[in-house]
Amino acid sequence: MLRIHFSDGDLARTRVAAAPDPVWEIAASLHRLQSRKGRWAYAEWYRTARQQLREKGLEQVLRNVLLPLYPRAAYFPDFLTPADAVGDLDAGMDSIVATPPRRILVEMAVLDRTVGAPAWAGQLTGLEARKEFVRMLRAYHDAVVAPYEEQAQARIEAERAARCRGLLDGGVEGMLSGLGPMLRWRPPVLEVSYPRQTADRDLYLRGRGLTLVPSYFNWGEPVAFADPQLPPVLWYSLLHEPGSPGTPCRADSADGPLTTLLGRARAVALRAAATGATTAEMARAAGVSAPSASRHATALRDAGLITTVRHGPAVLHTLTPAGASLLRAGTGRPG
Structure with a gap:
């Protein structure tokens, strides 16, 4: 379990992202390809994604590059989902390219200890290698994520409307109380279910607030950065089923x-x-x-x-x- 500790200042600085995080959606969609959980919710996407990857010649990129770096496991490198990418694919790609080599080595070492890093992972310390990697990410995004951006945006707008109702009815605490079955608000702590995590951990916001990012392709447990020094962001799954509150019309x-x-x-x-x-x-x-x-x-x-x-x-x-x-x-x- 992840326990996120709020102060009054953190509650005032908590917000819900207005748009999908395209770089995170890349990661979450790669996790979908590694699991059968929730397939009913993504039936159309599963039918088309493999076909698109095959037609675009991306099957080897998927198998040899992307899946090894984005395992559906307790950890994958934080630098692959930069905090400044919410709503901006270009900013996310630029951040990955600009990642300091030392940080890449540190995070790849964590990946290696967790599930094993690919033998070539150290090559990403080179600028040209990162640029080539980003080109692969863009090609994957364009093939299987971009076609669903409109649906993702519609779902996020609906989720924001639901959070807005919670905010109007009960303040920020009311908003935090309705985030779904994987998140439980026990003032002043937001408890986050982390089924794949082996040990509990605590994240103290310390006045930084929290950015909540609803994710179209995330399924099940929410995800936060492993490094507590990074900007506090929590990606959580949109519920792919009917339901929630609103305002009347004459x-x-x-x-x-x-x-x-x-x-x-x-x-x-x-x-x-x-x-x-x-x-x-x-x-x-x-x-x-x-x-x-x-x-x-x-x-x-x-x-x-x-x-x-x-x-x-x-x-x-x-x-x-x-x-x-x-x-x-x-x-x-x-x-």
């Missing part, structure tokens, strides 16, 4: 073109999702029963217009990028 806010296209109740439900809405709130906004609102939400979700996440006993529906585009086109103003 029934008279449905617009003509959308009503013609979707029907009145479904148009209202879509607009309600623009700010996040529970099924009950959709029902109140549209003036329909809860079962009827649930059917409308299912239809909108199946059409790729909304996404749904679970937060405790409630569910929160939010727009996908496609839903937001449709709303803008149908209303002439942002959704």
Whole structure:
């Protein structure tokens, strides 16, 4: 177990990332290829990833370079997921290239003691070798991660809406209390399940705060840097199942073109999702029963217009990028 210790100042400096961390998503997707856990949640991705890797000629890169450096184990090198990469692939790649050789040697030694490092790992102390490695990472990202960026962003926006509801209802502690089954808030400590970790450890934030990064490809236990001196970041899994809270929308806010296209109740439900809405709130906004609102939400979700996440006993529906585009086109103003 990882225990993250907060002060009042840390609570004030805790935030949820607004976008996926593309370099971490590379790592998490590589872990997906090494495990059968959660395959149902990534069925489409599994079907296409291997094909893309084969068509792009990346199978040997995957087998001989990437998987040995990103083992699904208790440790892989921290420098491969730099803290300044959240939302910025270029910044992450630049950070990897700029990693000091001494740090690479230290972290590769830890990898070697943990699960074994590849024999060629020391070559990454050379600048040209790191540049070539980054080119491989980019090629892998473009083949199997980039095609899912829109889905990942939609899920993260839904997660942020859920965390926002927790924040409004219970402050930062309310936000921390609903992070999923692998994280438990016991003030002033956030307990993080680390099934693969052999020993408990403590992380004292000491006024630095914590950046929470929802991850599309992470499955199961959250992950933090092994080095406590690095900026405190916690990557955690998005729940790939329905559910969580939101705010209502008035029934008279449905617009003509959308009503013609979707029907009145479904148009209202879509607009309600623009700010996040529970099924009950959709029902109140549209003036329909809860079962009827649930059917409308299912239809909108199946059409790729909304996404749904679970937060405790409630569910929160939010727009996908496609839903937001449709709303803008149908209303002439942002959704």
